[in-house]
Amino acid sequence: MTIQKMSYAEAVLTALNDSMIADDSVSLIGRPFSLGPTRVLAKKLKEKFPTRVCEPPTSEAANAAVGAGAAMAGARPFVDLGTGAFSFLAFSQIVNEAAVCNYMSGGKLRAPVVYHVNHGVRGAGAPQHSHDMHAYVWNTPGLQVILPATPNDAYGLVRSALTNPNPTFIMSHFKQATMMGDVELGVSIPFGKADVKRTGTDVTIIAVSLMVHAALEAAEQLATRGISAEVVDVRSLSPLDEDTLLQSIEKTGRVIVVDESPLHGGVSSGIAGVLADRGFKYLKAPIRRVGRPNTPVPASGPMEEYLVPGPQHILEAVASIL
Amino acid sequence: MLDLDSKWRYFSNMLLVRRFEEELIALYKTGKFSGHFHVCIGQEATAAIAMDLLAQRDHITTTHRNHGHMLARGVSEKIALAEILGREAGMNSGYAGSFHLTAPELGFLSTSGIVGGAISLGVGGAYACKQRGDQSVTMALFGDGALEEGVSFESLNLASLWKLPLVFVCENNDATLWTPSGTLSKEHAVSDLCDLPRLCGIATKSVAGLDLNELNSTFTLAIEHCRSGAGPFFIEVKTARWPGNRTQWPEPVTGRTDLNMALGRQTIPDEDREWFEVNDPVLKIARQLANEPAGDSKLLEIDIAITRRMEVAVEFALSSPYPNARKALDHVFA
Known part of the structure; x- marks a missing residue:
């Protein structure tokens, strides 16, 4: 290889x-x-x-x-x-x-x-x-x-x-x-396989696309405070690897779903729905979603930054359920 | 034929647009704003004529290459620049950026950065004009690239079927994107873009984007045609490619336009000679006006005044604060 x-x-x-x-x-x-x-x-x-x-x-x-x-x-x-x-x-x-x-x-x-x-x-x-x-x-x-x-x-x-x-x-x-x-x-990656990008025991952070990097950064900061976060990269929304997501929350009992798309009808909502349907029994706290407010994206820099989810939003969400 | 006063007025408008775009490139190069943007260098004459001939009640749709249309229609360079720099004092409060400048109070509808957006929204504007029955018209300005989109055919067909008062203005600047091989790709199967509207029974005229007189008579004819209820009219304006407008991050390859080139006081470099001697509409009209009594000194006086205006605009834009970030949540709905 x-x-x-x-x-x-x-x-x-x-x-x-x-x-x-x-x-x-x-x-x-x-x-x-x-x-x-x-x-x-x-x-x-x-x-x-x-x-x-x-x-x-x-x-x-x-x-x-x-x-x-x-x-x-x-x-x-x-x-x-x-x-x-x-x-x-x-x-x-x-x-x-x-x-x-x-x-x-x-x-x-x-x-x-x-x-x-x-x-x-x-x-x-x-x-x-x-x-x-x-x-x-x-x-x-x-x-x-x-x-x-x-x-x-x-x-x-x-x-x-x-x-x-x-x-x-x-x-x-x-x-x-x-x-x-x-x-x-030369190595293909099969569809329908989520990837655990970082293992942890206290909280699961499920993320999509660029937000995986925000999640990893947040996990790093959590580690310095003694909180062990697991980061799961969904990678493939369809087919969706529900089992890997569920296994992670079975272990941690707490979950944040992070995605950049607007919250209403967004991907974090869809994933949270799956977890609620199939994983409620594992949860010690409510599922928290981190996403973009339901607005278009403005041109001006400070307004744009205000809308984009990042590590800070993830940390706040984690704090709210730990 | 245009009278001399009109020519001077158009020249001033064109030079303002040119200085604005040059300033913008300079501001970008020094990191004063981010994102990509498009300039209309080489297309100033179309903006000056088209925006002047429309009435107050008429509508306009334009594209990501909109700066010249806005300024020629009377938008202050200060608020246009502030918008592109994402500032609170911008004409659209920082939401629009370079791509989507719009001034509904001057007749503009939404400014679309989606290829095929302006041509099709223009059909809607013309539909509203016809419903109102007040002899108003809509002008849709778009690039040659728009005619690669399927919605453009649908727009031509519908505007013709419903005899809508729509002046289609295709600014053919041949601003194609780069191919990987570094050459320009060919995008149209037809060699005459007017063949496309002609197929739908639309009156057409192709005009050079360099000649104020020809532009004036063509746009006057087209607007009258639409006002009279005879249906849409399609104008193709052929402008030469500015040597620097290939990319979405325009580079000032020809530098700041030196009007002395039109006065014979500045040597024309061999590189881009054709641009300076033939294709630059600002230098072309400057050469004509230089032949008028005291023309050369008047040209330079106008340039000094416009340059000063742009300095004020830059100062204004840079000193305007960024919008409060929380305003990102406003205006989602009316």
Whole structure:
């Protein structure tokens, strides 16, 4: 096994590269421009696979439809839709076509297309460039919803997506693009497996995407106060690894769910609902959610910062249940 | 033909927009604001003419490349700059940033940073105009990229079917994104963008974005066409790519525009010579005005006055506090 240190964005492109080598039917539809500070790598990919890296016009609906249709016809397109909000223009193609074709064909059709966007509050993105897409897409049965938080997870989960028989929506948080980490090359990470990023006994912090890093930071601070926090990275919202989440709260009896999307109808609410349904008996205190207030994201820095959940909010939530 | 007073007035407006964008790039480079932004250098003439010819009651929709439209319509450079810098005194109290400047009191509807947003919202504005029956019109300003979106076809079709008073203005600046190979990608299967509205039976005209007279007559014709109830009109304004506008983080490749280049008092560098000699609309109108009696000194006086105005604007914006962070919770609903 080769381990290599690289950025999150490099890990996504490296996974693409490796999948393209492994499978001739894999291709990229998208402007690698949007895959972060990796122009050089994207250029290499284009040079290496000139006919399999296709740069489309600004036509998200058509791009997503090409991905879905081509996947039904046997191709494996990785469609990069850029900033998360742009995928709204392609929603019908994703949720009305790709996500349900297997179901409505009575199991006869498959659409193994991969959609990728950069999501989240990114700094001065204002309301139209700061969307968290995962709550929107999680409510789409038939669509796999994946949010890697580290370079290694990004690599392994992209590799899995490109061999999986179902449509997948992968979200990369803008602020993770330059994060560095060791990547196990050639190793796929299966969907539906949450990852315990830090073990602990007093409280469980369940987090998604960038909030995993906020949770780890909070856990570090809790440790200095003698509180042992376990951090569980959900990674895969659909399929959801309910068992790993439940096992953790069975151990700790206390849980905080952290996510950047707005609280109402948000991902933290959905996860809290699962825990309440199946794990109430383990809980010694109420489930606490940490998320964004139910507002759009403003352009101005101080107002934006006010809305974004971070380690401090997690610490306050932990204090309220310990 | 435009009279001389109008030309001077338009030149002043254009120069204000140019100095504003140049200042913005400088402020960005010195870390005074963050996020990406788009400038309209090279497109000032369109803004000056289009915003001047619309009536008070008309509506306008525009895009992330909106600064010129706002200033030419009469928004103060002070509050526009403060907004982009995320300050409390900004025209939208810091919620909008560069992408979404809007001034409903001057006819602007929502300013969309989503490609295809402005063209389609404009159809809504024109629908409201027609419902009111007051001969008002809506102008939707968008880039050539908008015509890559499916909603643009739907908008053209609907506006034509319902004979809506909508002036479509496609500012074709060819500002395509970079491809990984470093070349510019081709985005349109048609070579003449006017073929698209023509398919829907919409009257069209393509005009150079450098010529104030031609812009004036085209925009006048289009607005009258829409006011008369004859349905939408599509204008394609062809502007040359500013050598620095390729990226979303524009770089001041041509530096601060030196009007002395129009007066023959400053050598034109070989690099970007075509831009300076042919494609820059500000220098082009400056060359014409320089030939008027005392034109050259008047040009420089105007520049000094506008430069001073921008200094005041920068001071104003930088001294305005950031909004109270808790205000992030306001205005979610009206």
